[in-house]
Amino acid sequence: xxxxxxxxxxxxxxxxxxxxxLLGDIGVFAFRNAFKKHPQRVLNIGILEQATVSVAAGLAKxxxxxxxxxxxxxxxxxxxxxxxxxxxxxxxxxxxxxxxxSYDYAALGCSHHCPGDVSLMQAVPGVEIIVPGHPxxxxxxxxxxYASGHxxxxxxxxxSNRSALPVTFGKAEVIRSGKGPTVxxxxxxxxxxxxxxxxxxxxxxxxxxxxxxxxxxxxxxxGDGRILCVEPFYEGTxxxxxxxxxxxxxxxxxxxxxxxxxxxSYGHADYHDRACGLLPADIRARYDELLHV
Amino acid sequence: xxxxxxVSATVNQPGIEAQIRGIRENIIxxxxxxxxxxxxxxxxxxxxxxxxxxxxxxxxxxxxxxxxRDRFVLSKGHASLGIxxxxxxxxxxxxxxxxxxxxxxxxxxxxxxxxxxPGVEASTGSLGHGMPMxxxxxxxxxxxxSDSRVVCIVGDGECNEGAVxxxxxxxxxxxxxxxxxxxxxxxxxxxxxxxxxxxxxxxSFGWETTEIDGHDHEQIRAALEPRGGSVxxxxxxxxxxxxxxxxxxxxxxxxxxxxxxxxxxxxxAQLT
Numbered sequence: 001x002x003x004x005x006x007x008x009x010x011x012x013x014x015x016x017x018x019x020x021x022l023l024g025d026i027g028v029f030a031f032r033n034a035f036k037k038h039p040q041r042v043l044n045i046g047i048l049e050q051a052t053v054s055v056a057a058g059l060a061k062x063x064x065x066x067x068x069x070x071x072x073x074x075x076x077x078x079x080x081x082x083x084x085x086x087x088x089x090x091x092x093x094x095x096x097x098x099x100x101x102s103y104d105y106a107a108l109g110c111s112h113h114c115p116g117d118v119s120l121m122q123a124v125p126g127v128e129i130i131v132p133g134h135p136x137x138x139x140x141x142x143x144x145x146y147a148s149g150h151x152x153x154x155x156x157x158x159x160s161n162r163s164a165l166p167v168t169f170g171k172a173e174v175i176r177s178g179k180g181p182t183v184x185x186x187x188x189x190x191x192x193x194x195x196x197x198x199x200x201x202x203x204x205x206x207x208x209x210x211x212x213x214x215x216x217x218x219x220x221x222x223g224d225g226r227i228l229c230v231e232p233f234y235e236g237t238x239x240x241x242x243x244x245x246x247x248x249x250x251x252x253x254x255x256x257x258x259x260x261x262x263x264x265s266y267g268h269a270d271y272h273d274r275a276c277g278l279l280p281a282d283i284r285a286r287y288d289e290l291l292h293v
Numbered sequence: 294x295x296x297x298x299x300v301s302a303t304v305n306q307p308g309i310e311a312q313i314r315g316i317r318e319n320i321i322x323x324x325x326x327x328x329x330x331x332x333x334x335x336x337x338x339x340x341x342x343x344x345x346x347x348x349x350x351x352x353x354x355x356x357x358x359x360x361x362r363d364r365f366v367l368s369k370g371h372a373s374l375g376i377x378x379x380x381x382x383x384x385x386x387x388x389x390x391x392x393x394x395x396x397x398x399x400x401x402x403x404x405x406x407x408x409x410x411p412g413v414e415a416s417t418g419s420l421g422h423g424m425p426m427x428x429x430x431x432x433x434x435x436x437x438x439s440d441s442r443v444v445c446i447v448g449d450g451e452c453n454e455g456a457v458x459x460x461x462x463x464x465x466x467x468x469x470x471x472x473x474x475x476x477x478x479x480x481x482x483x484x485x486x487x488x489x490x491x492x493x494x495x496x497s498f499g500w501e502t503t504e505i506d507g508h509d510h511e512q513i514r515a516a517l518e519p520r521g522g523s524v525x526x527x528x529x530x531x532x533x534x535x536x537x538x539x540x541x542x543x544x545x546x547x548x549x550x551x552x553x554x555x556x557x558x559x560x561x562a563q564l565t
Contacts, residue, residue: 020436041436043467045463046466048456048459048462050421050455050459051425051460051463052459054423054424054426054428054429054456055425055426055460057415057426057429058425058430058433059429059430059433060429061414061415061429061433062429062434062437063433064436066429081419081422082422082456085416085418085422086416086422089416090415091408
């Protein structure tokens with residue numbers, strides 16, 4: 001997905017001279033061609049995320065479309081107030097592209113984990129949040145939204161689904177429609193949900209735009225109100241969006257995602273999936289619970 | 294012609310002291326009406342703002358978004374009454390509007406909002422945001438090869454913020470010769486954290502520095518004259534918080550306080 005991010009960004013730089021890329025001293029080698037081709041508009045800005053977001057806002061005020069890229073905790077948590085005030089409050093457009101969401105950088109420990117990024121970004125009115133599940137989806141969604149005039153957060157993952165879907169910004173995809181509970185899932189978690197629910201009669205809704213949340217598709221496919229949400233960030237992140245979409249309706253909502261605790265072990269992301277109960281068997285067990293509600 | 298269409302006022306016009314006293318009076322009355330305001334912080338920078346908007350910054354109150362204008366960012370946004378007083382005097386909005394300061398129906402907030410107030414370039418209030426935003430504007434203007442410049446004012450307390458020094462590093466590295474940062478050095482931050490020799494600090498970050506009396510118009514003007522080049526400029530302006538009103542000068546009680554009705558006339562009588 002990171003490779004696709006570079007390819008898409010290079011294309012946007014070629015096509016739109018308003019695009020300015022600010023790298024937080026990561027991905028520098030991957031952008032080596034872009035540095036040569038657009039020396040004024042591709043900058044390795046350094047490891048100063050707070051000022052970088054404000055500088056990006058200044059560029060946006062001058063008519064540019066800034067794109068800031070770093071690891072998730074440094075983009076979102078380190079510079080959150082700058083995103084809130086300089087972009088959110090001032091209603092400026094800009095792009096924030098992170099890598100390492102949740103525990104992609106498992107071996108680096110809790111300072112580099114960031115399962116709270118989407119929750120935080122949701123707290124800024126006007127922000128768009130995109131979680132692609134495949135490199136081609138990233139390309140499509142970035143092309144649709146990079147110049148939206150909103151602050152847009154792209155959450156890249158080290159892992160992706162086997163195949164891409166023809167995704168549209170702001171729209172959920174109905175993967176299949178059944179008579180069982182409705183399963184809402186996001187980005188790179190689709191494949192494990194499909195594996196978990198093989199042979200069931202579940203309805204499966206796939207979200208790559210988290211904010212604004214496509215309430216309409218959920219309303220049309222909520223069935224009898226039994227909902228399982230399988231999310232690749234802190235569990236419960238989408239609860240407010242789901243309950244608001246289905247307000248006035250009797251629902252039974254079960255959420256599973258990254259537990260709200262520090263994950264102090266290292267290893268690989270797969271290890272944390274197991275420790276957090278996010279393997280297909282865990283998803284199936286939660287789904288089966290809902291069958292008895 | 295570079296300055297075609299822009300307002301060209303000079304600092305040497307007669308009656309200047311009376312004019313500034315009038316702005317101070319407008320500010321005190323606005324704060325008193327609102328029951329809110331950082332008057333002393335505004336008075337600290339009023340002479341600098343006056344000079345900026347009389348012969349230094351290219352601006353046109355009728356076209357506040359003209360691409361060829363110079364940009365001014367008040368990074369220490371709590372001194373909003375200062376910039377409102379000047380913008381009203383220049384004609385960006387009617388002076389009577391000052392009396393709607395901080396009211397529920399008004400657009401002149403305790404911190405300035407760039408989406409509401411003509412002439413306000415950035416919404417500031419959280420300290421340490423305005424200077425890097427101004428640096429981003431300067432970077433954008435440089436990429437466009439524009440000859441407009443960006444000037445911002447930061448407070449000395451604001452210089453506690455790391456983002457100020459992040460911006461200082463960036464501006465020097467990217468050779469933002471179109472960027473000037475004025476530090477309103479009224480020493481109000483000394484009670485928390487001493488900043489010491491700010492000129493030396495900015496110089497060590499690769500900036501040109503000038504130290505001035507921030508209430509001497511000739512010194513302010515000389516320091517702000519356009520110079521060109523590729524080095525950002527820091528102006529360390531030694532100022533007095535509350536300048537122009539004896540009761541308020543260097544009096545921490547007036548940091549965030551509005552005069553009561555019964556205090557008003559006595560304060561106005563002190564204005565210089």
